[in-house]
Amino acid sequence: MTKTTTVDCYNCHSGETEPFLRENGFWLVRCKGCGLLYIRERPDEETIEIATAIGQHHGEQDLDANVHYNPGVKAEYRRFLPEIFPDGFAGIGSWLDIGCGYGEFIETLTERSHGSIDVVGSEPNVTKQASAKKRNLNVDYFDLATHPRQYDVVSLLNVYSHLPNPYEFISGLKRVIKPGGEFLIQTGNAADFSAEDILKPLGLPDHLSFTSESILTDMLERIGFKVVSVHKFPDLPIEPKKIAKEIAKFILPKYNSYLKYYVNYRKYSESKMFIRARLPAES
Ligand SMILES: [Zn+2]
Incomplete structure (x- = not known):
């Protein structure tokens, strides 16, 4: 019992909220104040912390968030990075990737920067951390409130929706970013979708909230960042090797296939979002 x-x-x-959709025994609601989608009645903090550490989330069905090391996502990062950083990585000597998972991003960044950046990862999930270490990546789990180092860039990719309170968490990150340094965040540009159109399943209660470009850029500015750039890419998560399985799911009505979303491809062309934001330099 959760x-x-x-x-x-x-x-x-x-x-003040209105119901948005129900999944896995949890209600996702829309905030009437700002439009954020979030789980108002959610697992308590202790349950979330344990779940994040071991990668198990309990709802009506237990979700296994451990997945697996996925070199396939590196192809995506290789495509996105030159667009997000058109001027390359000059001037970036150190980088901390928070919630680095198996380290696919760290590997891509190291490759793209020809090893010129000292890339460090922090990951609470013990299975993922061990996998990254086995591939010789500099990954550990840091308490960011006491971590003694500051970095030129701190990234938070695909972590936002898992955080109990992203505003508080991102505010806390400022202390590990150098003055004038950058924050790179990736999350779904999802909160503007209708309940019908939003990509499902939403992964509740592993995912606790969904934001949008306008909500997030506004939030970052309030936290004290200056937004540098926003890049949006399509988010239709079918890996090539899974196409046959998705077609089978599409034909059999009892399954939920991502394929149905491809019919409205253009709707999802801006649903994967990367935002670069900068802290003011010390005066
Ligand atoms: Zn709100």
Whole structure:
């Protein structure tokens, strides 16, 4: 039995909501104040912390968030990085990737920068951390409130939706970014979708909230960052080797296939979002 707790919107502090959709025994609601999608009645903090460490989340069906090391995502990062960093990585000597998972991004960044960046990863999931270490990546789990180092860039990729309170978490990250340094965040540009159109399953309650470009850029500015750039890419997650399986799921009505979303491909052409934001330099 999962212990639950009720929370207000972490972005605008409103408690006024309307139901959005129900999945895996949890309601995702839309904040009437700012439009954020979040689970208002959610697993309590202790349950979330344990779940994040071991990669198991409990709902009506237990979700296994461990997945596997996926070199396939590196192809995506190789395509995205030159667009997000058109001027290359000059001036970037150190980089911390928070929630680095198996380290696919660290590997791509190291390759793209020809090893010129000292890339460090932090990962709470013990299975993922061990896998990254085995591939000789500099990965550990840091307490960011006491971590003694500052970096030229700190990235947070595909972590946002898992965080109980992203506003608080990102505010806390400022202390590990050098003055004038950068923050790179990737998350779904999802909160503007209707319940019908949003990509499902949403992975509740592993995912606790969904934001949008306008909500997130506004939030970053309030936290004290200056938004440098926003890049958006299509997010239709079918890996080539899974196409046959997706076609089978598409034909059999009891399964939910991502293939149905490809019919409306253009709707999802901007749903994967990367935002670069900078801290002010010390005066
Ligand atoms: Zn709100």
